[in-house]
Amino acid sequence: MKNSIIAFVSLLLLASCNKNESKTNLHITGNIKGLKDGTLYIQKYNDTSLIAIDTIKIDGQSTFESNLDLKSPEMLYLYLDRGVTNSLDNNIMFFAEPGTINIETNLDSFIASAKITGSKNQELYEEYKKINSRFNDANLTLIERKFKALKSNNTAVLDSIAIAQDNNIKRKYLYATNFAVNNKDHEVSPYIALAEIYDINIKYLDTIQKSMTPKVAKSLYGKKLTKYVNDIKKSEAK
The missing domain is CATH 2.60.40.1120 (Carboxypeptidase-like, regulatory domain)
Known part of the structure; x- marks a missing residue:
């Protein structure tokens, strides 16, 4: 009888420990x-x-x-x-x-x-940031050139810089879109769409949203991206 009681108490303690562990x-x-x-x-x-x-x-x-x-x-x-x-x-x-x-x-x-x-998502995000930093550095260089051109009132150079900045932004956004689609099975995909290119043309956000795997679509950022895309579509349909 004593052994049975000890065994029963041990099981309760084990169940309690497992319950606590399951909280995190x-x-x-x-x-x-x-x-x-x-x-x-x-x-x-x-x-x-x-x-x-x-x-x-x-x-x-x-x-x-x-x-x-x-x-x-x-x-x-x-x-x-x-x-x-x-x-x-x-x-x-x-x-x-x-x-x-x-x-x-x-x-x-x-x-x-x-x-x-x-964290695999962290690893992928660092990979994304490494390439994305090149676009940011290019933009800083163009801003510096623009400042000098403004001082000298060189309109021809200003026009060429404006074109270069526009192309740099397009490449930056296209890279982010491709990265998100290529990593559609990780939550970093909708995060990049929401945090980095939220103001891109809706067709690109829609592409990312539709490419997400079911698991990612049910995640925090997956749900946020789906809502965000749907809200934009509704707004544009008015």
């Missing part, structure tokens, strides 16, 4: 070299504002971890409150998805040194 599906680990004191906030967008979904106190140890319940793959932010100084270098974007994600960085170059592993 995202495990975040990390290390911020050089950080001894401060507060980390894991944030997400709620409508148009960032809200904290977890708070981590750093007191002597530079390592940290968090366990969260992630309903769908989503872009999250690791915000560092340095306590004594204000800095623009304090918020790391990372594309979270169920599983274990690790973030390694250092205090001096918090964003630039960040290495994020464990």
Whole structure:
């Protein structure tokens, strides 16, 4: 009888543990070299504002971890409150998805040194950003040339720069569209459509939306993209 009671209690404890474990599906680990004191906030967008979904106190140890319940793959932010100084270098974007994600960085170059592993969506987003940065750099160069042409009132050069800027934007948007379609089985696809090329011609957004796999279409960003495309179509039909 005693053994039966012990076994029954053990089963209850095991069931309780499993129930608690099932509440979270995202495990975040990390290390911020050089950080001894401060507060980390894991944030997400709620409508148009960032809200904290977890708070981590750093007191002597530079390592940290968090366990969260992630309903769908989503872009999250690791915000560092340095306590004594204000800095623009304090918020790391990372594309979270169920599983274990690790973030390694250092205090001096918090964003630039960040290495994020464990998320396929993050890996794809970094691939996208690497190519996309070339279009951004090209645009900055053209802006510099435009400023000089304005000073010298060189209309011929200004016209050529305007054409070059237009072509650069077209290439940038076409690349984003192709990248989203080619990665239609990952949530990064609708995210790029919504965050990077939301103002592109509706036919391209429609193409991305229709290309999404059923799993992605049911995700947070998949649903948002479908609604966004439908809203534009309704508006244009009036």
